[in-house]
Amino acid sequence: MVILVNYDADDNLSxxxxxxxxxxxxxxxxxxxxxxxAQLDGQFDPKHTYVYDCLGMDSPSENPxxxxxxxxxxxxxxxxxxVSPIRFIESMKAEAFENGRAHPVIFGEVANIVSTGFAFPxxxxxxxxxxQLGLEPLDESAAxxxxxxxxxxxxSEKIAQYRGxxx
Amino acid sequence: xxxxxxxxxxxxxxLPHIEKVSVNVLGELxxxxxxxxGFSCCPEPVGFLSTDRLTGMAIAARNISLAEEEGLDxxxxxxxxxxxxxxxxxxxxxxxEAREKVNEVLSATxxxxxxxxxxxxxxxxxxxxxGLHHITGKVEKPLEGLTVAGHTGCHIVSPPEIMAFDDPFDxxxxxxxxxxxxxxxADFDLKTLCCGWTLTNYGDKSGSDxxxxxxxxxxxxxxxxxxxxxxxxxxxxxxxxxxxxxxxLGLEFSVPVLFYLQLLGLAMGYxxxxxxxxxxxxxxxxxxxxxxxxxx
Numbered sequence: 001m002v003i004l005v006n007y008d009a010d011d012n013l014s015x016x017x018x019x020x021x022x023x024x025x026x027x028x029x030x031x032x033x034x035x036x037x038a039q040l041d042g043q044f045d046p047k048h049t050y051v052y053d054c055l056g057m058d059s060p061s062e063n064p065x066x067x068x069x070x071x072x073x074x075x076x077x078x079x080x081x082x083v084s085p086i087r088f089i090e091s092m093k094a095e096a097f098e099n100g101r102a103h104p105v106i107f108g109e110v111a112n113i114v115s116t117g118f119a120f121p122x123x124x125x126x127x128x129x130x131x132q133l134g135l136e137p138l139d140e141s142a143a144x145x146x147x148x149x150x151x152x153x154x155x156s157e158k159i160a161q162y163r164g165x166x167x
Numbered sequence: 168x169x170x171x172x173x174x175x176x177x178x179x180x181x182l183p184h185i186e187k188v189s190v191n192v193l194g195e196l197x198x199x200x201x202x203x204x205g206f207s208c209c210p211e212p213v214g215f216l217s218t219d220r221l222t223g224m225a226i227a228a229r230n231i232s233l234a235e236e237e238g239l240d241x242x243x244x245x246x247x248x249x250x251x252x253x254x255x256x257x258x259x260x261x262x263x264e265a266r267e268k269v270n271e272v273l274s275a276t277x278x279x280x281x282x283x284x285x286x287x288x289x290x291x292x293x294x295x296x297x298g299l300h301h302i303t304g305k306v307e308k309p310l311e312g313l314t315v316a317g318h319t320g321c322h323i324v325s326p327p328e329i330m331a332f333d334d335p336f337d338x339x340x341x342x343x344x345x346x347x348x349x350x351x352x353a354d355f356d357l358k359t360l361c362c363g364w365t366l367t368n369y370g371d372k373s374g375s376d377x378x379x380x381x382x383x384x385x386x387x388x389x390x391x392x393x394x395x396x397x398x399x400x401x402x403x404x405x406x407x408x409x410x411x412x413x414x415x416l417g418l419e420f421s422v423p424v425l426f427y428l429q430l431l432g433l434a435m436g437y438x439x440x441x442x443x444x445x446x447x448x449x450x451x452x453x454x455x456x457x458x459x460x461x462x463x
Contacts, residue, residue, distance in 0.1 A: 032357075033356060033357045033358070033359060033360055034336055034359055034360075037360060037361035037363060037365075037366065037378055038365075038366065038370070038374075040363075040366070040374050040377050040378045040381075041366060041370050041371050041374035042371050042373050042374040042377070043371070043374075067365075067369040067370075068365060068366060068369055068370045069213075069365075070213055070321060070361055070364070070365040071212055071213050071217055071250075071321075071322070072321035072322065072325060072361055073321075073325035073326050073335070074321070074325070074335070074359075076325075076326070077325065077326070077335055077336070090217040093217050093218050094217065094218055094219070094220060096218075097218040097219055102218060103369055105214070105368055105369055106214040106215075106218060106369075109211060109214045109215065110214065110215050110218065110219065113207065113208045113210055113211070113215060113226070114222075117176075117206075117207035117208060118176040118180060118207070118208055119176050119177070119208045119210070119211045119214075119215075120176060120177065120180050120181065122180060123180075126179075126180045126181065126183070129183050129184075130179070130183045133183050133184060133187045134187075135179070135183055135186060135187060136202065138179060138180070139204060139205065139206065141204060141205050142205050142206060142207035142229075143207075145205070145207075145229060145276040145278070146207055146226060146229075148275040148276055149222060149225045149226060149229070149272055149273070149275070149276065150222060151275075152272050152275055153219070153221050153222040153225065153272060155219055155222045158219075
């Protein structure tokens with residue numbers, strides 16, 4: 001049975017403690033056809049699995065491999081000890097994002113969503129294709145509300161900081 | 168059957184031909200799709216919802232509230248959108264403290280989450296609301312002789328307590344949907360393995376190629392004429408991703424992919440042009456000849 005734990009970036013302790021009972025059995029990564037897809041990334045093997053790589057580092061939120069997790073929940077469903085690696089990895093992603101260490105693709109996507117309402121850049125080609133197919137133009141009216149939301153949660157400030165550091 | 172139509176962003180921006188055929192096919196099945204104004208990205212579950220949870224939940228709650236204001240359940244065409252919206256809907260319905268916090272954020276937008284609607288993937292609507300028997304009645308050209316590898320994808324099945332769609336380790340629903348069209352579901356290895364979309368974006372390309380190559384080999388070995396998916400990202404990975412990976416891997420075969428509603432459209436009498444096949448990147452002359460033969 002899956003136990004859902006609500007957490008945010010300020011409440012990592014319970015998630016970290018849960019990860020400490022991992023026995024490194026490898027079930028989450030080596031059950032052929034059913035386990036974690038990130039295990040196929042090439043840098044992992046049955047002795048040093050993807051999940052153990054994420055759980056076993058001293059500063060896990062600085063591990064670039066956390067961004068390979070697709071949140072598919074397979075590790076959580078396979079783990080015989082209810083470790084729930086996904087909760088740990090997502091928590092580390094949140095911590096990394098909070099501290100300005102998000103993967104650049106993730107940062108770009110988040111900034112794009114807040115400013116346009118879409119995760120992907122809106123291109124002339126997309127607009128032309130929609131017109132050719134007789135589809136309604138893209139609805140871009142959400143951006144104003146999303147920017148208000150991002151102001152209140154502090155995301156706008158983080159985006160401005162990231163952009164300043166990038167420059 | 169009337170739903171608030173949540174298109175997401177991948178489909179309308181990158182695969183508009185699939186949006187078009189989906190609207191047409193669902194319309195013929197009696198599904199009325201209301202164009203709700205103001206929807207944004209769900210937000211995307213892997214990059215946004217898991218990294219800035221409060222903002223992500225507020226954006227999803229805002230989307231849900233727009234459907235609530237129209238008194239309609241949401242219909243989606245994407246596994247990722249369904250995952251984000253169902254997770255947030257589930258959490259905010261159950262957790263009063265989280266709901267108050269999110270509504271406080273939403274107060275600047277004149278919208279509030281109330282928890283009055285459901286979020287449904289189109290495949291759930293086909294199975295539960297329309298019913299396979301009704302779909303069988305709409306099949307004018309049974310796809311007999313066509314073997315189809317059904318790739319269900321990850322985010323529509325897990326965790327089952329929230330997604331309530333299919334068994335994550337033994338998915339059967341898409342195979343049933345393939346069978347009612349007269350086609351044969353392929354029995355292939357690595358069926359539940361992810362399509363590898365994130366590895367392609369954030370990881371080592373060789374790992375992503377290895378994953379995709381292994382999955383395509385398994386589908387090919389099982390005699391699949393094509394792949395069928397119910398998620399736009401999975402579609403893109405098996406279409407554009409396959410084109411790029413097969414060049415690097417030197418694959419000597421290709422397995423074209425169709426969004427399930429394109430396959431259903433063919434069985435309902437649509438032509439290859441109607442479903443927009445010419446816009447697909449992974450081609451197979453063998454597949455096109457076979458499907459034309461099947462369609463008569």
